[in-house]
Amino acid sequence: MKKSIILTNEEISFKIRRIAYQIYENNIDEKEIIIAGISENGYYFAKKIKSVLENISEIKTELCEVRINKRNPLEEITTSIAPNVYKNKSLILVDDVLNTGTTLMYAVKHFLDVPLKQFKTAVLVNRNHKKYPIKADFKGISLSTSLQEHITFEVTKKGAVVYLD
16 A cells, blocks of 8 residues: 655654644743653654744743553553642643544543643644544644544654655
């Protein structure tokens, strides 16, 4: 099956920059925010957002890795920072592709045990068919695809690419 490139590395960089500005505008009065990336690709995306935020704002950003088993999201979810670090702060949960909403839904559930000042979600690619009522507050691109099609966010030594197969 042929892969169709949806976003090139350069286009992804533009999307990351735009999302970072939106996060900044949404948190302009905050002193510190938490950028929580879902393991692997979501965490990669979160690191990129954090880097841009540090260049465009004075807001202190703390990076958090959210470890979740995407095949079995009912397993224990852990984070790289303790809950008291993100308590009463603005938190942005980041993932690469919002497919069915399952991963994001269970990750959101994990953070609901701690009082937060504000909770938002960011994704690079938002697919318009979900099985849970979850939405991305910040998104790079929205796509209407069939259920048989698959979106892949791939990181290589040359950069990143998003393709449809």
